[in-house]
Amino acid sequence: xxxxxxxxxxxxxxxxxxxxxxxxxxxxxxxxxxxxxxxxxxxxxxxxxxxxxxxxxxxxxxxxxxxxxxxxxxxxxxxxxxxxxxxxxxxxxxxxxxxxxxxxxxxxxxxxxxxxxxxxxxxxxxxxxxxxxxxxxxxxxxxxxxxxxxxxxxxxxxxxxxxxxxxxxxxxxxxxxxxxxxxxxxxxxxxxxxxxxxxxxxxxxxxxxxxxxxxxxxxxxxxxxxxxxxxxxxxxxxxxxxxxxxxxxxxxxxxxxxxxxxxxxxxxxxxxxxxxxxxxxxxxxxxxxxxxxxxxxxxxxxxxxxxxxxxxxxxxxxxxxxxxxxxxxxxxxxxxxxxx
Amino acid sequence: xxxxxxxxxxxxxxxxxxxxxxxxxxxxxxxxxxxxxxxxxxxxxxxxxxxxxxxxxxxxxxxxxxxxxxxxxxxxxxxxxxxxxxxxxxxxxxxxxxxxxxxxxxxxxxxxxxxxxxxxxxxxxxxxxxxxxxxxxxxxxxxxxxxxxxxxxxxxxxxxxxxxxxxxxxxxxxxxxxxxxxxxxxxxxxxxxxxxxxxxxxxxxxxxxxxxxxxxxxxxxxxxxxxxxxxxxxxxxxxxxxxxxxxxxxxxxxxxxxxxxxxxxxxxxxxxxxxxxxxxxxxxxxxxxxxxxxxxxxxxxxxxxxxxxxxxxxxxxxxxxxxxxxxxxxxxxxxxxxxx
DNA sequence: CTGAAAGCGCTAACAT
DNA sequence: ATGTTAGCGCTTTCAG
Numbered sequence: 001x002x003x004x005x006x007x008x009x010x011x012x013x014x015x016x017x018x019x020x021x022x023x024x025x026x027x028x029x030x031x032x033x034x035x036x037x038x039x040x041x042x043x044x045x046x047x048x049x050x051x052x053x054x055x056x057x058x059x060x061x062x063x064x065x066x067x068x069x070x071x072x073x074x075x076x077x078x079x080x081x082x083x084x085x086x087x088x089x090x091x092x093x094x095x096x097x098x099x100x101x102x103x104x105x106x107x108x109x110x111x112x113x114x115x116x117x118x119x120x121x122x123x124x125x126x127x128x129x130x131x132x133x134x135x136x137x138x139x140x141x142x143x144x145x146x147x148x149x150x151x152x153x154x155x156x157x158x159x160x161x162x163x164x165x166x167x168x169x170x171x172x173x174x175x176x177x178x179x180x181x182x183x184x185x186x187x188x189x190x191x192x193x194x195x196x197x198x199x200x201x202x203x204x205x206x207x208x209x210x211x212x213x214x215x216x217x218x219x220x221x222x223x224x225x226x227x228x229x230x231x232x233x234x235x236x237x238x239x240x241x242x243x244x245x246x247x248x249x250x251x252x253x254x255x256x257x258x259x260x261x262x263x264x265x266x267x268x269x270x271x272x273x274x275x276x277x278x279x280x281x282x283x284x285x286x287x288x289x290x291x292x293x294x295x296x297x298x299x300x301x302x303x304x305x306x307x308x309x310x311x312x313x314x315x316x317x318x319x320x321x322x323x324x325x326x327x328x329x330x331x332x333x334x335x336x337x338x339x340x
Numbered sequence: 341x342x343x344x345x346x347x348x349x350x351x352x353x354x355x356x357x358x359x360x361x362x363x364x365x366x367x368x369x370x371x372x373x374x375x376x377x378x379x380x381x382x383x384x385x386x387x388x389x390x391x392x393x394x395x396x397x398x399x400x401x402x403x404x405x406x407x408x409x410x411x412x413x414x415x416x417x418x419x420x421x422x423x424x425x426x427x428x429x430x431x432x433x434x435x436x437x438x439x440x441x442x443x444x445x446x447x448x449x450x451x452x453x454x455x456x457x458x459x460x461x462x463x464x465x466x467x468x469x470x471x472x473x474x475x476x477x478x479x480x481x482x483x484x485x486x487x488x489x490x491x492x493x494x495x496x497x498x499x500x501x502x503x504x505x506x507x508x509x510x511x512x513x514x515x516x517x518x519x520x521x522x523x524x525x526x527x528x529x530x531x532x533x534x535x536x537x538x539x540x541x542x543x544x545x546x547x548x549x550x551x552x553x554x555x556x557x558x559x560x561x562x563x564x565x566x567x568x569x570x571x572x573x574x575x576x577x578x579x580x581x582x583x584x585x586x587x588x589x590x591x592x593x594x595x596x597x598x599x600x601x602x603x604x605x606x607x608x609x610x611x612x613x614x615x616x617x618x619x620x621x622x623x624x625x626x627x628x629x630x631x632x633x634x635x636x637x638x639x640x641x642x643x644x645x646x647x648x649x650x651x652x653x654x655x656x657x658x659x660x661x662x663x664x665x666x667x668x669x670x671x672x673x674x675x676x677x678x679x680x
Numbered sequence: 681c682t683g684a685a686a687g688c689g690c691t692a693a694c695a696t
Numbered sequence: 697a698t699g700t701t702a703g704c705g706c707t708t709t710c711a712g
Contacts, residue, residue: 052689072412
């Protein structure tokens with residue numbers, strides 16, 4: 001079988017504790033012994049068993065990551081998480097809950113069994129049972145994509161409301177007034193409802209009326225975006241600009257408009273949200289809101305790290321965003337006095 | 341602290357071994373005892389410590405996944421792996437090696453330390469040291485995206501050669517003869533070199549000459565695809581069709597051609613490879629080769645499982661592929677006698 | 681069928 | 697500074 005610390009001790013003619021000491025640099029060891037041990041370790045390629053270490057130290061250097069699905073957005077998130085985790089000696093262990101809240105609970109349990117040092121949770125809907133379990137488990141948790149301030153659980157999320165109000169104001173400055181929106185599921189309080197409210201309320205504040213026929217719902221997919229746009233364009237009167245709750249929706253909507261003979265942005269302007277890679281690959285390039293999911297991941301991991309190390313953590317962590325103006329919005333009139 | 345099996349034993353008034361037996365169902369236990377134990381477990385919400393179990397059983401139910409980068413293609417791969425892993429009680433632990441071969445070696449070591457039950461490795465370049473380490477470690481490994489038949493290490497990969505020959509034949513049937521290609525880095529023996537050779541050799545077999553000016557190299561990115569296409573289109577004579585080694589390349593090439601005033605497919609036909617989601621979202625929709633990375637993942641995990649369970653495994657695992665005909669190729673002449 | 685006890689590979693208190 | 701030893705929480709012989 002594999003070598004153990006005991007074998008090394010025997011081969012080096014010292015005690016196991018001495019071996020442990022040189023491995024962990026935990027206590028001063030005589031140079032003489034140290035060299036002997038290091039020599040044996042080098043020659044045998046010995047590596048201490050991480051599981052045994054974990055059993056005693058209560059730390060596995062594992063971070064549990066719970067995701068409702070694994071797509072290109074998760075990929076960016078994982079990239080961010082993995083980046084700072086790795087830099088700090090942690091590995092990440094993944095659980096895909098396939099949009100099933102019960103599996104999220106399972107994963108929370110399982111990760112506790114496996115004694116992970118911390119958990120990053122992207123839940124589709126934080127229930128009381130989630131909160132309960134998290135608080136019982138006593139394992140540091142950071143939530144992403146949802147705001148759990150009420151429960152004193154640290155989170156990192158985008159502001160879903162303000163960017164949309166900025167989009168509305170930008171469209172107005174470009175001369176648009178008949179503005180529609182294709183939003184996400186309103187049950188989804190973050191990317192769904194908040195973005196929708198941002199639109200409705202900003203339109204109200206600016207005294208622009210929202211034609212209900214200009215508003216459609218989707219599940220964030222391109223296909224749904226296409227369908228929603230189709231419905232909007234069937235009316236006699238159509239909007240001059242449509243705000244979409246995601247880039248994928250926007251691209252579906254764009255394809256639909258084009259299939260129906262409209263040109264983007266000449267006939268209809270379209271704005272997306274997220275700034276996925278696609279947004280620059282599609283023609284015209286999509287005007288959208290940039291939110292960096294990789295940053296979301298790294299920020300989440302950083303706060304998790306602080307929590308693990310018992311440092312003070314910010315409960316609320318808002319992500320930066322930026323309106324990215326590209327080619328999918330027509331400038332009807334520019335009251336900024338500058339070329340946009 | 342947390343409850344242990346010892347606490348449960350005390351509370352139920354039985355021995356720890358009995359508790360262990362009812363938990364694992366490893367040996368017959370008197371119903372009387374069984375019920376008592378189960379009751380206590382239920383009431384206390386006791387869950388056995390997976391680390392301690394791992395130490396003794398030598399099995400952690402963890403699968404190490406080593407990836408050179410995490411993007412939307414990895415996301416699909418992970419999806420496939422995670423799906424079958426999860427179904428079999430395994431979790432996956434991720435290592436992103438950031439295109440650095442040394443980090444691949446590190447990850448291999450680290451995963452051994454952590455006593456994973458198996459490893460799925462996507463290497464950018466399998467060196468002798470990789471092979472050595474894998475064979476020394478004695479942990480089941482399956483390689484994806486590379487063919488390691490020589491070393492008797494099971495792999496799953498696409499056939500990169502044949503699909504390209506099929507594309508060439510398809511383009512010929514559509515009436516194309518002046519065909520170009522934008523390939524990937526030739527150092528990459530799989531998706532780079534093989535696809536390139538498939539093109540060159542099939543053209544030769546069909547007695548079609550390849551104009552060197554119609555051939556460009558790229559690193560698989562859209563940007564590079566754009567640049568390579570730009571070079572090709574600067575010549576007086578241009579190809580009627582361009583085969584691209586990936587969809588991302590194809591989309592870059594398409595954008596370039598369109599920016600230069602060419603219409604796709606009327607002026608130039610373009611074919612991609614991979615069939616990423618983008619391929620259907622872009623207009624015209626991309627004709628391409630479908631290879632399902634999720635299937636690649638699940639297949640890899642399935643063979644890994646067999647290896648873990650000491651079942652016989654196939655060393656060579658080719659992935660299915662399919663030519664997906666969409667709208668980016670113009671039918672100049674159709675010698676099939678049917679409408680394509 | 682049940683319980684006592686050994687031990688998985690390691691760390692850390694305790695003694696020397 | 698070094699070695700001995702007692703566990704970490706669990707599974708699994710081995711007796712009974």
